Each structure stands twice: as C-alpha cells, then as structure tokens.
Amino acid sequence: MEQEKKQHALAITVWAGNKQHQLNAACGDNLLMVLTRAKLPVEFFCTTGKCRTCILRLQAPVGSASPASATEQYRVGREALAKGFRLACQVFISGPMTVFLDTPGSA
Numbered sequence: 001m002e003q004e005k006k007q008h009a010l011a012i013t014v015w016a017g018n019k020q021h022q023l024n025a026a027c028g029d030n031l032l033m034v035l036t037r038a039k040l041p042v043e044f045f046c047t048t049g050k051c052r053t054c055i056l057r058l059q060a061p062v063g064s065a066s067p068a069s070a071t072e073q074y075r076v077g078r079e080a081l082a083k084g085f086r087l088a089c090q091v092f093i094s095g096p097m098t099v100f101l102d103t104p105g106s107a
C-alpha cells in the first residue's frame, strides 16, 4: 500500500527565496494545503479564491494543474494567468510542477 502511494507521488519543487524544497503530493491534492502542510511561507485568508492573498507563480506541464477556475480567471486575469500566476487555493495537483513563492505584487 505504502509502495503504491509512493509510485503515485508527484514531485513538487518549491522555490522560496533562493531556497529549494522538494515535496511530494498525491493526485488531487490542493496546492495550498500541500504548501501549508510543509510549513512553507505562503499567505492565505479565504481559501475560496476571493481574497487573492495566496497568489504565486508556477510552472507546470500541461495537465499537471487543474485549469483556472472562474473565480481565479476573474481575480488573477488572463495576462497574469498566462505568465503562470495562480491562486494556490484553487490549484489541484495532477502532475509535477515548480512553484515560486516570492512573487509579491508582480501579477
């Protein structure tokens, strides 16, 4: 069972400042929950895609992250989404990705 779980672990690379962290996530995990569980410095408030506090940038191959939700499209905007900005509370993981936490005010 544990081995089966490991086979499905998805590699999440997180850059916080100049420090790199390697996390594992399961398919369907919420990105904000994965980051907070690892005690990484991500701010959040509403967890429903409304406050925009949890914005971060990520690089994910097509299919590795859930598509932007309607609220995310509205709050983040098309241009910032195209640059990789997402709301962590709205992202569900389905593949490996790299997350950049130091993106204050850049979206």
Ligand code: FES
Binding pocket: 043, 044, 045, 046, 047, 048, 049, 050, 051, 052, 053, 054, 055, 087, 088, 089, 090
């Ligand atoms: S925590 Fe409010 S938008 Fe994600």
